[in-house]
Amino acid sequence: MSSPLSDLLRPDLRGRTAYGAPQLDVPVPLNTNENSYAVPQDVVDAIVSSVAEVASGLNRYPDREFVRLREDLAAYLTRTTGVAVTPAQVWAGNGSNEVLLHLLQAFGGPDRVALGFTPAYSMHPIISGTTGTRWIDGCRGVQGAGAFDLDVTSAVTQVKEHQPDIVFLCSPNNPTGTAVGLDIVEAIYDAAPRAIVVVDEAYAEFARAGTPSALTLLEGRDRLVVTRTMSKAFALAGGRLGYLAATAELTVALRLVRLPYHLSAPTQAVACAALEHADGLLATVELLKTQRDRIVADLAEMGLDPVPSDANFVLFGGLRDEQATWRALLDQGILIRDVGLAHYLRVTAGTPQETGAFLEAMRRLAPTHRQEQSQ
């Protein structure tokens, strides 16, 4: 049945369903890679007083250039990665999803092509689609011992074949969990001389020791962009603040497409207060990494097939029917993520209690939910 509105909708959007992970009220929510730890009280107090300071000025538009926030973000990146990042190199939005949208609005669009390597972050093709950018689903290469590792030769071949305007890399990769080597970023950058190369580092703070950030490659690469977010390690998903670092010239281009005053004064105040307390907020990162490693070890012990992870989640395979396992867990109040990969599910590392509840349930389910070993 067609209604007049559906005829008026852009043809490429007709028949689509809106993206969204289930938001269910369950005792153990481990499906969207949020940080399970609540914002600590001293940071809550700092956020409240920071917002109170701007409240009386809400009759005015906020600082369109969010100068203080860019200074704080640049200082955070410089302090934690050792790469000197200036405020002029930083751009921010309401979540890194908005930052990705700005990139696509400025560098994608009709007649332009974006390439990513599936499975990766599902919003990359979705945001590409909303801007009319043609999406090409590249593949990560051979599955085998290093399941889901991005194969450099294959990636370079795909980039040369499609000559994209934008390439998306995700490191550590969601949903597979592993970081991409900088040699691969460099090879792809060199193989795509006209492309903006975006490295989505939403989970960078969770990477295993010795995993360098693509920020170390920024110098001398004016088409390289590294995106980050406060949604995961910073435990600030509800604050909606994502950002990127690139050349200052690239951030100037993004000002052409952003809506004026896109970052509200409360958003800027919340993010600045959180950055001032970065150490307190990031204290949970080590706890979550311990739970992540516990998930990998325990699932392997159960005869399942966890993928090594540099993030705050684990993708695991070896399930006969992943949808049946997903439902069996939900019946016990444990919500994890079906990412649409046959025989695999993804689980976020939570508090020791949440993680324990998940592992206990899996231990009971594993004998009947495992895939047959011999085929």
Ligand SMILES: *Cc1c(COP(=O)(O)O)cnc(C)c1O
């Ligand atoms: C969670 C996630 C983000 C974060 O999006 P926000 O809009 O910043 O909340 C970005 N990229 C990837 C790969 C993610 O998994």
